[in-house]
Amino acid sequence: MEQLTDLKAILHSKRANIYYLEKCRVMQKDGRVLYLTEANSQRSAENQYWNIPIANTTCLLLGTGTSITQAAMRMLASAGVLVGFSGGGGTPLLMATEIEWLVPQSEYRPTEYLQGWMQFWFDDDKRLQAAKQFQYQRIEFLKRIWGKDRDLKGEGFDCESSAIQSALQNCSNKIHAADRVVRLLQAEAELTKRLYRFAANTTGYGDFTREREAVDSANGFLNHGNYLAYGLAATTLWVLGIPHGFAVMHGKTRRGALVFDIADLIKDAIVLPWAFICAKEKATEQEFRQQCLQAFTDHKALDFMFNQVKQVALKMDWDEQNSTGFISDKSAPPESPKGHQA
Structure with a gap:
């Protein structure tokens, strides 16, 4: 079974996936985060499991009719995936009246x-x-x-x-x-x-x-x-x-x-x-x-x-910006400590 420490570190700035899910259950199974859809008698007699590639995901929106297990939240947090609960179609975000997310707890982010x-x-x-x-x-x-x-x-x-x-x-x-x-x-x-x-x-x-x-x-x-x-x-x-x-x-x-x-x-x-x-x-x-x-x-x-x-x-050079008002585009340090799954 894949362990949490086996996750390959992908910088958030390079991640490709945002997921919006509805009418399903998100859970952890065999070291992976999956979502389960209820069986449709017209299509299949069995429930359907679908994998979420958490190491390449930035955030997860859970819409109407969704639930999530504690074990799945633990794995999502380990991969640095933000989770939000929303209404149907991805809006509005229901965590608060402002834009707030359930964010992973980490003491290793840069200061x-x-x-x-x-x-x-x-x-x-x-x-x-x-x-x-x-x-x-x-x-x-x-x-x-x-x-x-x-x-x-x-x-x-x-x-x-x-x-x-x-x-x-x-x-x-x-x-x-x-x-x-x-x-x-x-x-x-x-x-x-x-x-x-x-x-x-x-x-x-x-x-x-x-x-x-x-x-x-x-x-x-x-x-x-x-x-x-x-x-x-x-x-x-x-x-x-x-x-x-x-x-x-x-x-x-x-x-x-x-x-x-x-x-x-x-x-x-x-x-x-x-x-x-x-x-x-x-x-x-x-x-x-x-x-x-x-x-x-x-x-x-x-x-x-x-x-x-x-x-x-x-x-930002507060005293010597160029005439256009733009900051010169210099290389910036990485967003997370090397080797850490931020």
Whole structure:
């Protein structure tokens, strides 16, 4: 039987899997984590077991009708997999009203990132610079993804579009001029609204209003995709040892606010366009989820999140940023001690 110590260490930034499960039981069997689906009399008289490759998994969402055993949680924790309980379709996350996860307990996570974060976090001006850095990189990531993804280009999502170039340039100018976080939030909201309008027009979706409680397919896919991004962001922060409450933009009074800051790095570039494309194609939630997860992997979204958080924590030159406001992209140390299954 495979022992817990036999798990091969895979850095979280290189992991490929996010799972959403419903109407099943998650358990440990023969040294593996499995989920059990009830027998369907029309298909099979036997229950079905399916393996979860925990060493290559970042987070696990348990939806309606699920249960999990203590032994399975112990193995998931040993592999550093975050677990969250959610409603149907992956939203909303039910652990709390904020974005919080059941996180593994480990005393071996690095401390230098939290120490670096604390060196600037209590200074309002430096925290504003960090928030600007994330917003600049959010724009750059969108430009890069929409500039090279052939599938997105084929659907009309091209960063060379005059409407997109205008929106991004206008947002970049407002980021540069912002003297308070509230100005950054206004610039972010304006850009997102313009991207929603562009996506709706490009896909022929029609009138669109972003409402998290709405039942139309685009809003539903946006909710679902955003929670997947929150899972990646929560994983990034847990591995680097930075508590979710030390936000730079979304408010210091919400315990999970930093998760929102980090998830925003990739949401507009990946989740937003695919939500509208899949809505146009009348895709199922599972098809949309698989498309999002594949895009996260293809574009190394988790790698990007790790690099940005590391750079802000350790590499930020508060006195000598270059003219664009970007941090120079230097190599960062690994996110976990060598040889340890973080």
